[in-house]
Amino acid sequence: MEELKGAIAVMGYGLAAIGPGIGIGLVVASAISAMARQPEAAGMVRTTMFLGIAFTEALALIGFVLFFIA
Amino acid sequence: MLSMLTQVLFLFAEPAPISEPATEEGGIQLLLPHPDELIAGLIAFIIIFFFVWKWAVPALNKTLEARQAKIRAEYEAAEAAKVEAESLLGDYREQVAGAQDEATAIVDEARVAGEQVKADIVARAEAEAEQIKSRASDEIEGERERVAGELRREVADLSITVAEKVVEANLDDDMQRQLVDRYIDELGGVH
C-alpha cells in the first residue's frame, strides 16, 4: 500500500480538478458571451471573470495542497 | 559545448546531492515556508513598500500634476490666443470693409470730378473755337474792306490819271478809244 501512495495522491488531485475545470469553463463562457453582447462593459466583465475564476479555482488548489500533504 | 552550456544554465545553481533517498514527507516540505526566505521576503517587500509609498507614488503624482498643469496652461494660452485672433480678425474685416467703402467713394468722387473737368474743357474749347472763328471772320471782313478801299482809291487815282491824259492830249476818236483800251488794260493789270 505504501508504494501506491504517490499514485493515489495524483489521482486525488485529478479528481479534485474536474469540478473546478468545468466551473472555470462555465465562468469564462458566460464572460465571453457577456463581452460579446456588451463590448463596452468588457473591462468590468473581465475583472469579474477573474474573480469568478479565482473563487472557482479554490477547490482545485486545495486538491493541489492535499496532493503534497498526502 | 555541453558542459559550457550547462555551466551557463546553472550558473547560480548549487548542485544538489543526487540520488539522496527521498524523505518520507517530501511533499509537505515544499509547502511549508522556509523561515530564512520568509524573513528575507518580508524585508524585501517592506523595503519596496516604503520606496513606493514615500518616493515612487509621490514622484509619479508630481510628474502627472506638472504635466496636467502644463497642458492646462497651454490650453488656456491657446484659447486666449484664439479669442485674440478672432477679435483681430473682426477688426481687420471691419477695416477692410471701411477701406472698400472709402475706395468706392473716392472712385465715385473722381468720376464726378472727371466729368466736370471734361465738361469744362469741352465748353472752354467750344468758346475758344467760337472766338477764333469770329476773330477770323472779323479779320477777313476788315481785310476785304481795306482792299476795297484801296481799290477804290486806286480807281480814283487811275481815273484822275486817265482824265489828265485825256485832257493832256488832243484826242481823236481813235486815240480816245486806244486810250480807253489801254486804260482798261492797265486796270486789268492792276487787278
Added chain:
Amino acid sequence: MEQLILASGACDPANDIICKPDNVIELFKFEDNLFAIGPWGITRTVFLILLAMVIVLTLLFFGLRKRRMVPSKFGVTIESLMQFVRDDIAVGIIGPEGTKYYPWLLSLFMFILVGNLFEVTPLINFPITSRMAIAGGLSLLTWVIFVFVGFKKNGFRYVGALVWPTTVPIALRPLVGLIEFVSTFLLRPLTLAVRLFANMVAGHLMLTLLLVSGWVFMSSVGEIGARALIGVPWFAFGLGIFVFEIIVAILQAYIFTLLSAVYVESSIHIEH
C-alpha cells in the same frame, strides 16, 4: 553533465522516456549558502529575493527619476504600469478610497511580477514565488491587512455580518455563516498563497523537466542512437510552455493583486 541531471535525478535515457527527479524538492531547495553576510547565510533563493527587490527599486527609480514632460519609452511603460494598478485595481475595485491602498498594491504587483518573471529569465530560471515563503508571506500580509481594515471600518459588525448574514433565510444562517467564516478567514489566505505557489511550481517543474529531459536525450545520442530523437519534441514542447509561462507569470501577478484588492473591498463594504 552531472549538474544537468540535477533536475532529472539519476536519469537513464536508455530506459526512461522522461527524466524525472527522485524528489521534486531538489528543484526548489537550495540549502547551501552562496555566501554569508555576518551570521546570515545567503542561499540562492534568499539572494534571488533580494535581487528581485533591487530590480523593482531600480525599475521604479529609473522609470520615474527624470520628471520629464514627454517621458521616454521606458518611463511610459513604468508610468502606465503604475496607472494601471491605480486605476484598474486600486480605484477600480476598492473605489475612491482605494488610493490609500495603492502603494501596497503596487508593491505587491511589482514584487510578484518580477519574482514570477524570474522563472523565464535566462541564468536565473527560478521563480521566487514558487517558494511558499514568498507566496505565503505576502498572502499572510494581505490577510492581516484585510482583517485589520474590516475591524477598523466596521468594528465587530465585521465578524457579525459574516457569521450571521441577514440576507439569507434564518434557517440557513448558521450554515452560511460557518461557510463564510471559514472561507474568509481560512480559505482566502490559503487559496491566495497556493494559487500563486502552485502556478509557479507547476510552471517551473514543466519547464525544467521538459527542457532538461529533452536536452539529456539529445545529448546522449552517442549512447542510445536514433532514440535520442525523442528529445526533440520534449524540447520543443518545453519552449512552447516557456512562452505560456510568461503569460502565466504576468497573469498571476495581476490576479494576486486583484484578489488582494477585492478582499480589502469586501472588508470595507460588508453589506454584500
